Amino acid sequence: MGQSYQHLGLDERCAIAQRRAAGESIRQIAAALDRSPSSIARELKRNGGAKVGYKPGYADDQARARRWRGSKLLRHPALQALVLDRLRHGWSPQQVAGRLAREQGRVIVSHETIYRFIAAQIARTKDYAWRLYLPRGKSKRGYRGRKGGSSAEHIKNRVPIALRPPGVADRAQPGHWEADLMLFRTYGQAILALHERSSRALAILPRPNKQAEPIAAAIEALLAPLPSKLRQSITFDNGTEFARHERLRQRLGLETFFCDPHAPWQKGGIENAIGRLRRRLPRKTDLVTLSPAQIRDLARLYNHTPRKCLDFQTPAEVFLEALHFECDSTPPLSRG
Numbered sequence: 001m002g003q004s005y006q007h008l009g010l011d012e013r014c015a016i017a018q019r020r021a022a023g024e025s026i027r028q029i030a031a032a033l034d035r036s037p038s039s040i041a042r043e044l045k046r047n048g049g050a051k052v053g054y055k056p057g058y059a060d061d062q063a064r065a066r067r068w069r070g071s072k073l074l075r076h077p078a079l080q081a082l083v084l085d086r087l088r089h090g091w092s093p094q095q096v097a098g099r100l101a102r103e104q105g106r107v108i109v110s111h112e113t114i115y116r117f118i119a120a121q122i123a124r125t126k127d128y129a130w131r132l133y134l135p136r137g138k139s140k141r142g143y144r145g146r147k148g149g150s151s152a153e154h155i156k157n158r159v160p161i162a163l164r165p166p167g168v169a170d171r172a173q174p175g176h177w178e179a180d181l182m183l184f185r186t187y188g189q190a191i192l193a194l195h196e197r198s199s200r201a202l203a204i205l206p207r208p209n210k211q212a213e214p215i216a217a218a219i220e221a222l223l224a225p226l227p228s229k230l231r232q233s234i235t236f237d238n239g240t241e242f243a244r245h246e247r248l249r250q251r252l253g254l255e256t257f258f259c260d261p262h263a264p265w266q267k268g269g270i271e272n273a274i275g276r277l278r279r280r281l282p283r284k285t286d287l288v289t290l291s292p293a294q295i296r297d298l299a300r301l302y303n304h305t306p307r308k309c310l311d312f313q314t315p316a317e318v319f320l321e322a323l324h325f326e327c328d329s330t331p332p333l334s335r336g
Contacts, residue, residue, distance in 0.1 A: 015029075015033060016029055046063075047062040073109070086099075090135065090280065092111075093111040093112075094111040098306060102312045118130050135279055158245075164235065164257045175198075176235075177196055177231070178234065179235070182204075182274055182277065183210075189286070191205065191295075193270060199318035200315040201316065202303055205295075210239075212240060212242065216248060219248060224252060230322065234255070235267045277298065304316050
């Protein structure tokens with residue numbers, strides 16, 4: 001049976017540096033560390049700096065760099081092609097990694113490995129097109145703060161989010177929605193987006209303007225076909241396009257709530273959804289060039305992308321489960 005070899009660790013390298021500085025010979029250091037003299041001699045020769053001498057931190061980095069054989073995605077071209085294909089469809093690295101683990105029954109690649117692979121390609125090639133594989137298309141991680149005004153005082157009978165039932169916050173019960181308007185560079189172009197908090201399902205509808213009455217009518221048309229338990233409340237920001245919210249209360253029995261001024265993050269689900277949509281619908285998009293079928297395809301793509309918060313199920317799968325449950329549990333109407 002062959003002898004097994006264990007690489008030197010950082011603690012041992014620290015001991016080598018201290019003993020070498022104290023004037024000990026290679027054989028004395030080897031005896032103290034229970035290593036062969038040849039191992040100590042090779043360590044000093046290979047991982048020492050020509051100008052700085054032997055430094056344990058530098059030596060450890062040198063040894064690790066020598067053993068590194070490239071990213072997992074570079075070593076497995078088939079896995080790389082699969083990951084990039086899913087990123088190309090708008091999935092985040094976390095969604096790709098989680099869905100692969102769900103499909104294979106084990107972890108195949110981590111989301112951190114995917115992020116580092118993209119960052120390494122940008123650094124190595126200086127081709128910033130690699131950033132477009134990421135959901136928000138940024139070469140550096142993090143969020144940029146934004147400033148904006150509020151027109152809460154112009155919304156009649158506005159109910160603040162603080163009065164929303166506490167049970168809505170945990171997303172456990174379906175039927176609670178968030179809404180917002182995506183605006184574009186061309187004046188008057190907008191997309192109304194509705195987001196169901198529990199399933200993360202998304203509905204989008206192009207609108208010719210921001211007028212409050214047509215916006216309320218569009219929301220009514222989208223939610224009216226659903227069972228009443230799947231349309232219990234809706235949360236808006238303080239844009240005046242939602243000023244006719246009372247129509248939804250009167251016609252659908254839908255409770256309406258509004259975020260605090262300057263706090264759109266309180267409806268974080270729809271904010272996140274719009275951020276994802278922006279990758280394929282940047283602000284410079286001219287909606288006239290998109291057909292209704294293309295808009296529907298964008299919603300379909302979003303709703304069939306797995307989410308970590310759903311244990312890597314898709315919003316469509318979770319929403320359909322809730323819809324079937326509500327339909328199956330509804331008693332038939334009496335014929336009397």
